[in-house]
Amino acid sequence: MKLRYLFIAAPVALALACGGSSPQSSTSGSEGAVNVLITDAPSEAWADIGVIIRSVALVPVGQSVSAAVQVYDGSKDTQQFNLAQMDNLAELLNTATVKAGTYDRVIIKVDGNPANVTLAPSLDANGNPQNPIPTSQIVVNGTRDANGWVTVPTITLQANLQVVSGQPTAVQLDFDLASPLFVVTHDLPNGTTFYVLNFVVRHKPHGTLDRLILRQHEGQVTGVASDGSSMTVHTLHGADLTLFADNVNDTLFYNLDQSTVTVNPSKTIPSDLVKNDWVKVTARFQDDGSLWLVRVWYSADESKLPTYTPEGHVVRVNTANGTLTVLNDQGRPVVIGVDASTEYFFQGGTQPIGQGTSFLANLARNFKVAVTSDPLSNPHLAKEIDIQHAVYGGDFLSADATQFAYDQVLWGAQVIETVNYDPSFSWWNFAYPGDAVGSANDPGHAEFIAKATAASTDLVAHGESTLTWSSGGANPWSAVNAIFLPAEISILAQKVSTAYANGTMTVHYNYFRPDGTQVPTDLVVNLDTTTGSQPIVAEYTRFTNGVTVTFLPLSEWGAKLTVGTVVRVYGTPKGDGTLDAYVVNIFD
Secondary structure (H helix, E strand, C coil): CEEECCCCCCCCCCEEEECCCCCCCHHCCCEEEEEEECCEEEEEEEEEECCCCEEEEEEECCCCHCCEEEEEEECCCCCEEEECCCCCCCEEEEEEEEEEEEEEEEEEEEEEHHCCCCCEECCCCCCCCCCCEEEEEEEECCCCCCCCCEEEEEEEEEEEEEEEECEEEEEEEEEEEEEEEEEEEECCCCEEEEEEECCEEEEEEECCHHHHCCCCEEEEEEEEEEECCCEEEEEEECCEEEEEEECCCCCEEEEEECCCCCCEEECCCCCCCCCCCEEEEEEECCCCEEEEEEEEEEEHHHHHHHCCEEEEEEEEECCCCCEEEEEECCHHHHHECCCCEEEEEEECCCCCCEEECCHHHCCCCCCEEEEECCCCCCEEEEEEEEEEEEEEEEEEEECCEEEEEEEEEEEEEEEEEEEEEEEEEEEEECHHHHCCCCCCCCCHHHHHHHCCCCCCCEEEEEEEEEECCCCCCCCCCEEEEEEECCCCCHHHHEEEEEEEEECCCEEEEECCCCCCEEEEEEEEECCCCCCCCCCCCEEEECCCHHHEEEEECCHHHHHHHHCCEEEEEEEEECCCCEEEEEEEEECC
């Protein structure tokens, strides 16, 4: 069977960091600067999952949540964050100053008012945008406070966050859009479909700040240093950022008030960029936590800021026409042309990895790019394309000791993407990066090959790989990892045919073969009972105007997962013809 799955990118999500001069104990009264960022993994099902984040707070070790220290205040924010655009890109929310010390939990509040949530499905089969889901059909699960805000269940950090005055640090959390729980559809008897949002957030280890790739920021200049070394910007989300000109490699400045817009490389802020100007900027962290500007577009007129520099997922690469289609912040497609002078970069590098129309063939659907194009060109013509995140994914088609391939159907045609193993290659089941298996522990990638080529030809595994540019040869991209993704086993609901007992159950459903015929199928589903590795079992109960959601502990699985129970099971093939469950949703 080909499992229906949610295509994601290797996730990173929320990072908090601090910097300063020298470590001091928490009893000294010293403070550290905490940079609050958010990023996430997208779902192929959605072009826009827009939410307003109202608050982020850190909880000191050994203290109750009432002692939480707020590091981001979005109480007055009117701007949504499109979570579907934030895979492997960090959105800097704020820089806060907090007391030095040790923190072990994070509390996040989001706006639970459906009117402040956007759910826009991905493009249809013809590449056209689809209408957003009406707010009357959106349910945000969770208990609301007097403001209508929903508190995400407290996130416990895998490793405590040490805030000191002299060392930058980071903590990473995932808004897990790829979880089958994040958006669950539920049909009522009257024919109405509700879309239930469950904010699934978890902590993961994080690398150094200078490895983060930040999204573009837009806002108004509140001040420029007298020596031109830096400027402060008040962003659309209400943050106040200090941004430094790159005094080593130059920052690229574009004055949009000029009759002819040309690039001005400079190690200082230009004299014609002044207080109250509107800017759109790209910036990168340095290892000391400071933000250095890469590109700056500026104007006295906010409407001139570049909508012609889309930053988002590639949804189509058309080599015949020399174009690529990129989703913007609102999940709308923007068609970009390339020509012989177009230069391509990888993750903000200073040296191009390619040029011209022929190189376009090295880009693929779901790559994340930032495009710099001529503001006067129509259609938009790319001057530079920065590949911020490269990814292949789909059904595993084949795998051996030297390479493996993905198979998917895009725009009505089969697309096969073959990739070599990077020397650092590792793989894991989605949500368990701590259990990554590297080549040293898996000689010849034998265990990976077994999972990627499951025992049953009907049970096809799905996955995704983050790529690195290796250049040359038939496969210029190498896979840094492979992640086996949770998948729904059928577009039709399933029924439990053998009740749950001792970690397994059997479900029955009709499997659709490619020719459209339905085949009655029984599948053994494994439910891991190990603490920390258990699948999520959730019960959805309908009432007149909505749905309630109850998460069930292991002690209730046997009573709920009985013969005839209607379920939707998500999981990954084990390699022996059975499925390891990731989420089991129970419906009344």
